[in-house]
Amino acid sequence: MNQTPLRIAVLGTGMMGLPMARRLCQAGHQVHAWNRTPAKAEPLAADGARVHAQAADAARQADIVISLLENGGVVAQVLFEQGVAQAMAPGALFIDMASIQPSEARDHAARLGERGIAHLDAPVSGGTVGAEAGTLAIMAGGRPADYARAQPVFAALGRATHVGPHGAGQLAKLANQMIVGITIGAVAEALLFAAKGGADMAKVREAITGGFADSRILQLHGQRMVERNFAPRGRMTVQLKDMRNALATAREIGFDAPVTTLFEALYSAGVEHGLGGLDHSGLFVELASRNAMQ
Structure with missing residues (x-):
């Protein structure tokens, strides 16, 4: 338990937010939880959290407010239209651990700063497995003093790195997601290619383990592909x-991203074909269907 427990509000207790809030409870912090669908927050009561019906009520109780909401538009709505920013005390810290656009993070930081509220964008990587184990990679953007202040929070959740000013955490997360999304596609296409030619897909994955083609994606997502197990951890x-x-950020900064453009089209096709509820490794299904493979 921390020597000085913090009062922390967690807004958004879905697949990532629930285990992260639970770890904060286990670390001895006083957690106030809110979720748009209340039933998703209620299990935290057993861990000692107080569950609130309104996001502003949770934020009013907190020194630090953590967002794990769906996207930047939802973050802005909850902050500035549902009363969270107004409820937060001057000097409080808002940590946005959702994945949003860097420009949105900078805008939120500026608007909160006008109210005397500090801001960090600190998205995470590691999925539900990392959230449950407290081994998330946390990419933080904002002022160094605020990053230092957030260390008790980050310590309960994983390994944090301060990567730059406001918006830089989101840039790092987008880079991470580009690598993840592209690598999932590479692994899926390679395994399907091998299977189409007559090789045993599971044995191909085993054979290339430990070589230059090995990766966490090959190990975790490749296994899901071999097993055809696409129960969602991170959805398509x-x-x-x-x-x-x-791609929106690439356009803003004048960066050509042809590989990401290609894979955006592939994931988009998969979602259009009804695969949106699958794990993102379900891109395998889209690529398999293009090759008449089951």
Whole structure:
């Protein structure tokens, strides 16, 4: 338990928010939870969290407010239209751990700063497995003093790195998601290619383990492909959102991203074909269907 427990509000207790809020409870912090669908927050009561019906009520109780909401538009709505920013005390810290566009993060930081509220954008990578184990990679953008202040929070959740000013955390997360989305496609296409030619897909994955083609994606997502197990951890729709955010940011900064453009189109096709509820490794299904493979 921390020597000085913090009062922390967690807004958004879905697949990532629930285990992260639970770890903060286990670290000894006083957690106030809110979710748009209350039933998703109620299990945290057993861990000692107080569940609120309104986001502003949760934020009013907190020194630090953490967002794990769906996208930048939802973050802005909850902050500035549902009363969270107004409820937060001057000097409080807002940590946005959702994946949104860097420009949105900078805008939120500026608007909160006018109210005397500090801001960090600190999206995460590691999925539900990392959230449950407290091994998330956390990419933080904002002022160094605010990053230092957030260390008790980050310590309960994983390994944090301060990567630059406001918006830089989201840039790092988009880079992460570009790598993840593209690598999932590479692994899926390679395994399908091998299977189409007559090789055993599981044995191909085993054979290339430990070589230059090995990766966490090959190990985790490749296994899901071999097993055809696409129960959602990170959904296809979320991966598509991230690819589109990356391309929107690329246009803003004048960067040509042809590989990400290609994979955005592939994930988009998968979602259009009804695969949006699958794990993002379900891109395998879209590529398999293009090759008449089951």
